Amino acid sequence: xxxxxxxxPTLADLIETVRDALADDLSAYERQVARYLLQMSxxxxxxxxxxxxxxxxxxxxxxxxxxxxTDGYAGxxxxxxxxxxxxxxxxxxxxxxxxxxxxVAIVRPDVLLEDVTP
Numbered sequence: 548x549x550x551x552x553x554x555x556p557t558l559a560d561l562i563e564t565v566r567d568a569l570a571d572d573l574s575a576y577e578r579q580v581a582r583y584l585l586q587m588s589x590x591x592x593x594x595x596x597x598x599x600x601x602x603x604x605x606x607x608x609x610x611x612x613x614x615x616x617t618d619g620y621a622g623x624x625x626x627x628x629x630x631x632x633x634x635x636x637x638x639x640x641x642x643x644x645x646x647x648x649x650x651v652a653i654v655r656p657d658v659l660l661e662d663v664t665p
Contacts, residue, residue, distance in 0.1 A: 562588055590653045598649045609642045 566585040569578055606619035610626060626632065632639040651659055 559589055559592055562592075587654055590656070594653060598653070601649065602646060605642055605645060609638065 562585050566582055569581045573581060603614050603619055606623050607614050610619065610622055612619075612622065614622075627639070648659060
């Protein structure tokens, strides 16, 4: 019996292979776009799960709750609309900036400073 790990490429391996194969079949602009999208996908694969967990923890800490889902934005938006952060605006802004910075780190890491932690 063959060890499947020795013969099965990972998703990242497949994406990298597609990225390299596209280099010969498209215009220069299309190759650039394809590479960009695949590179973004690789960053998402590498960082996405931990970023999602950080997001849940950060929003839970801000709201003082414990989430059962990975989408705490509904509760956060409701709290903002209700004015619950009027006295804690600096903490809210710190959290929102950290959320945005982590998302930008996936899509366009080149536009961020080296350290994006608040």
